Amino acid sequence: MAEPLIDLKTFILAQIESGTRSVKLAMDGLTDEQLYYMPTAGTNSIAWLAWHLNRYRDAVTSAVCDELQVWVTEGWAERFGMEPDRDGIGDTPEQVAAFQPDPGMLSNYIDAVHTAGMKRIEQMTDEQLNRVGVYVFPSERPAWRALASMIGDSGQHSGQINYVRGMVSGFGWRNG
Secondary structure, three states: OOOOOOOHHHHHHHHHHHHHHHHHHHHOOOOHHHHOOOOOOOOOOHHHHHHHHHHHHHHHHHHHOOOOOHHHHOOHHHHHOOOOOOOOOOOOHHHHHHOOOOHHHHHHHHHHHHHHHHHHHHOOOHHHHHOEEEOOOOOEEEHHHHHHHHHHHHHHHHHHHHHHHHHHHOOOHHHO
């Protein structure tokens, strides 16, 4: 018997859920030193990648739903000691190296973005998913395409996080 077809929104939600699970698994059990480790000067740490990935998710899901970002509305910018418009795009190597937040706070931010993003997308109608607008970057496209781009970006950063996790933990870290 053939599996039933799923709708676009269900697919998007599944991708976001999978990506968040992957990032949280990769961060589980890390020491602060491992979380902030930069493989070479000018490369990103797991902490920075996880934060940036979620800043982008917050920006895109809030934009397609015409809502404010949890980064601002829930006071995360203040807690991280950053400007409300900072999202990591264009950060200097020095800013990346200086990014060493409390691991619990970073994990809580990831959870807050995930919860808000899932709720936002769950509530979207087909019309909203197809609405053409400018979402985060200055080009008009349907909301679903902005979400697809966000998923692609999240996959890249999640892969980077998992790679660095392997560097700091060694082979087989996913197996225990």
